[in-house]
Amino acid sequence: MGRGKFKAKPTGRRQFSTPEDLIAGTSTRPKSFRQKEAENEEEESGDESGEESGEETTKTKGTQGVIEIENPNLVKPKHLKAKDADVGKITELSRREREEIEKQRSHEHYMRLQEQGKTEQSRKDLDRLALIRQQRAEAAKKREEEKAAKEQKKAEARK
DSSP states (O other): OOOSSSOOOTTOOOOOOOHHHHHHTOOSSOHHHHHHHHHHHHHHHHHHHHHHHTOOOOOOOTTTTTSOOOOTTOOOOOOOOTTTOOTTOOOOOOHHHHHHHHHHHHHHHHHHHHHHTOSHHHHHHHHHHHHHHHHHHHHHHHHHHHHHHHHHHHHHHHO
């Protein structure tokens, strides 16, 4: 009889190497893998001595080392050291940066004029403030007069 709907696969369970097997070299890995691993170790030891001699090796990701790309739009990162940086070099600003700087300058200039009272808006604000101050002064004077009149009535009522 069958064992159910799905048939068992013939692959069986995975066999993992134990650390002892790896050390002893009796791992179940294929021999070709060991050979590649040994070659990689030799290259790594060779790279370390090459770096000491001053040669720089660049590591590539994925297929970058296999496929040579002639893409003019590809921007390669430029690594500048502090000692190599040209201090006297003037960099040109982009259009957006120039516009942003111009906008900030014009805003600062407008605010300086606003503080000095030379803009139309500041004149209107100052006129409005002067009118409010005058109204408040009149209201305070009126309150003082009413208070004096009230005290005078109280004084007359006591007599």
